[in-house]
Amino acid sequence: MENGEVVGILDMILDDETLKTTSLGEGLGAFLQVIAVHPDHQYKGIGQKLYVEALTKLKSFNVTFIELYTRGDEPANNFYKKLGFEKKVEYYDVFGIEKGLRSPISIEIKDGRIYAQDEKGKPCDYVITEGIYEVYTLEAIDKIEYDRYYPSIGYYKQL
Numbered sequence: 001m002e003n004g005e006v007v008g009i010l011d012m013i014l015d016d017e018t019l020k021t022t023s024l025g026e027g028l029g030a031f032l033q034v035i036a037v038h039p040d041h042q043y044k045g046i047g048q049k050l051y052v053e054a055l056t057k058l059k060s061f062n063v064t065f066i067e068l069y070t071r072g073d074e075p076a077n078n079f080y081k082k083l084g085f086e087k088k089v090e091y092y093d094v095f096g097i098e099k100g101l102r103s104p105i106s107i108e109i110k111d112g113r114i115y116a117q118d119e120k121g122k123p124c125d126y127v128i129t130e131g132i133y134e135v136y137t138l139e140a141i142d143k144i145e146y147d148r149y150y151p152s153i154g155y156y157k158q159l
């Protein structure tokens with residue numbers, strides 16, 4: 001808070017014995033889901049303060065590491081490295097559809113309902129239009145007919 005205004009947020013999901021969100025470490029961890037500082041207040045140490053405060057709160061929980069994912073954005077990657085996080089993994093979130101999977105269909109709209117047929121005239125009640133693929137190598141992105149993709153970089157820090 002600054003002058004009664006919220007200028008940053010941080011949200012973590014803590015693993016427990018019944019539900020584990022993290023995957024980069026053994027045992028129980030904390031998954032840092034959101035950290036964001038208002039654009040007018042960035043680069044003034046607020047992100048770091050939020051993080052330090054979160055670390056203090058984590059002391060009363062039974063977690064041994066923090067895990068998070070970010071895209072290729074340089075300030076964010078710098079920020080996590082500055083806080084002592086180590087890059088553990090990198091893959092790609094690819095928005096599209098696997099090549100060869102987009103089947104040609106024809107569509108008719110009648111009485112507010114869509115009637116679709118495949119290329120052989122067989123009715124189909126559902127089709128896949130596009131999805132998010134988690135792609136593990138840069139070369140494999142070529143197998144997808146994509147609109148866009150982003151790197152997803154996984155960071156880890158032992159507490």
Ligand SMILES: CC(C)(COP(=O)(O)OP(=O)(O)OC[C@H]1O[C@@H](n2cnc3c(N)ncnc32)[C@H](O)[C@@H]1OP(=O)(O)O)[C@@H](O)C(=O)NCCC(=O)NCCS
Nearest residue numbers: 035036037042043044045046047048070075076078079082
């Ligand atoms: C990433 C973010 C949370 C950092 O918070 P912040 O309050 O701006 O960062 P701080 O001022 O605490 O900076 C701490 C360190 O991060 C790095 N950093 C922060 N902003 C940076 C920028 N624009 N360019 C380069 N490095 C940057 C620096 O190493 C800095 O340390 P230094 O001041 O000693 O150089 C904030 O910029 C943000 O909300 N960005 C948009 C949302 C986002 O990217 N969230 C994370 C995505 S998962």
